[in-house]
Amino acid sequence: MRNLTKNVGKTNMQNDFILVDKSEIKRVLICRPNGRLGNLLLITPLVQEVSEMFPNCKIDLFVKGTLAPIIFEKYDTVDKIIHLPKKPFKSLIAYSKVWISLKKTPYDLAINVDQNSSSGRLAVQFSNAKYKFFGDSNDEIAEKKSDFEHIAKYPVYNFRNYLAKLRLPTSSNKIIAPLDLKLTASEISEGRKILGELTNNDKRTICIFTYATGAKCLSEEWWEKFYSQLTAEYKNYNIIEILPVENVSQIGFKAPTFYSKDIREIGSVIANADLFIGADSGIMHLSSAVHTPTIGLFSVSNLKKYEPYDNCSVGIDVNLYTKKEYIKTINSILSSGTLNIYSRAI
Template identity: 70%
Template sequence: MGVLKKINVFRRSVMRNLTKNIGKANFQRDIVLVDKNDIKRVLICRPNGRLGNLLLITPLVQEVTEIFPNCKVDLFVKGTLAPIIFENYENIDKVIDLPKKPFKNLLKYFNVWISIKRRKYDIAINVDQNSSSGRLAVQFSNAKYKFFGDSDGETQIVKSDYDHIAKYPVYNFRNYLTKLGFPKSNKIIAPLDLKLSLSEFAEGKKTLNRVTKNNSRRTICLFTYATGTKCLPEIWWEDFYKAIKKEYADYNIIEVLPIENVSQIAFQAPSFYSKDIREIGALIANTDIFIGADSGMMHLASSVQTPTVGLFSVSELKKYEPYDNCSIGVNIIKRSKKDYFKILNKILNNGKLKIYSKAV
């Protein structure tokens, strides 16, 4: 680990220890929310700029806007991806983004915090209870109701899927609402959703046809890259690619490339490269199955309702695996090649259902 990385790890550890108790004694038990229509403005805090982490808050955003249909939501995030991801979310009003390098953008950094304080919110929500900046933002906000993301402990025991990073913020927020007088909800948690428009989906189909040059076949989409130790070695992918080509000889097999424009199968398959997240998502939405390691691209595939097979070797499967639409996380250390094809066959035989009921 490099010196800068060690300093960053130490800084985060110190900040977590300093902020972990913020909001612990904040809840006022005599406050009851009488009418959900009174909630007009909500702040959701997830100061992280990674593609996957931003997509993983879409279930919470859907939950909030369903419960409070008249509300407008501001997002406190990091980086520039959020406006793209939430482009078709009608309830999203303002994206407040922290600069990725605050010490190089001190004026913007302080202006962000000032803007949070100046704007009046009915509810402020911290997504991740371990986020120091998220807890601080909720505490700093001018909100009547403040939820810091903490768990009650009981839900974690009752819900088998509580550990999932997209789900436990929803479960925790539901528990908080019961303290405000809301009835307990057992509704199934929404999937990740990029909310592609019908026109985006149609354009993605045209793009896929250009890549495959054969639109009469079904298509398997591969993503062979991932960051750090999550990236499976070239020899693993080479072996897998040979096997999948043989097993699915009558399918199109394509590879979506990362922003680094690299391939773990040496560009043997027809490939697609773009820096446009929505364009990539639209292409994947028109394929029959997506296969790739734990990454932002895996979550993007899940968010466009394509059956997604996540390949896990180091990440916590229960925390990050794709869900819904026949999706599944696979531990490649515990599974054999024969297992992979059983899983793939089951998904491909089930087919998939594309619904863009809220498309614009």
């Protein structure tokens, strides 16, 4: 499918289009036909960018699965969530209706997030939007931006470049927004209450997440050693394990645990922690999205592409780090005085 669709939109460069008035853009389609928690959270910086650039617009999201309505629940500019069935050949009628709806809705601008997404490119092409951006990268920008490889950032850089081609003034050097779940004050308060019931003390808290899918999941042996190190070094901290939906633990449930299937509830608990430590996973990105300082543990994933950023967050290659380096990094974050922006707001 990638080979079949890689040239979709290549001949539609729209060099003759000039966007004079930003208010002309009233309805936008953003295409990221993926249903994973991490991948959906990673488009929140682009959604924020589009909302800021076109403050009077409404955004429809073309995705998969059922998580998007939960993630974008508090985004006022997000209007409709259009999602493809997980198994299209078993839901052909529903699948067809989704594509027909893209054609019928009068969009002013359609954006594909990932240039390698076949469905995303096709959705933009199939839409009747006047302005169509297929997500193609610009090599010149990639060379200039040291963080261009990051999956949450290059869609924003590429989109800014597209707007520049439309002769629309943009700030290419503006800092890209962090991931954001947009938790409410009441959600944060509820998370603080849950954390208080778990710990029953007023110590600061470190959250760990020991699970990840496939090869990204570090071994029980690795986590046992790391957990022993944490408990020895940080006796004045609560260490809470956030459990995955699979309800498994790489440390044999030795730490107090929190389990929930509610993404926003999990986020509200992590938002009240001083530090989150976990392997590359959707929950790691969730921690970033609630602005808790995050240490991402990478063993096989592309660190530059997926590492947490903002608010003292950092990605670590576990194949290169020593015991002393872990402690040094953790101490640096905990002593930085950085507070979660949600906590500052309450």
